Amino acid sequence: MKPAKQTQQGFTYGDYRQWPEDERWELIEGEAYAMSPAPTRTHQTVLVELVREIANFLEGKPCQVFVAPFDVRLPEQNETDDEIKNVVQQDIVVYPSLNSISASG
Secondary structure (H helix, E strand, C coil): CCCCCCCCCCCCHHHHCCCCCCCCEEEECCEEEECCCCCCHHHHHHHHHHHHHHHHHHCCCCEEEEECCCCEECCCCCCCHHHCCCEECCCEEEEECHHHHHHHC
């Protein structure tokens, strides 16, 4: 299924959030890219082991580890979430806790 019609400025996270939840897309500079089919068993085995090691390393630290699908919004400036034109779904994301962000500045 094709996403909503693209404007001259490209798609945004606001557009992306309106698309069917059973489809996976990434936005790069406002252009929509359909995600590939589900990863192979080997890929998933490696991913699980990496996540296990990362989670063990992060225990007690002010970070969390997430696995796809997990939208990572990459703003270019100070745009709102709905205006962001870069959204990716990395296999593994290490995210600082909100407490560590506010504590550090």
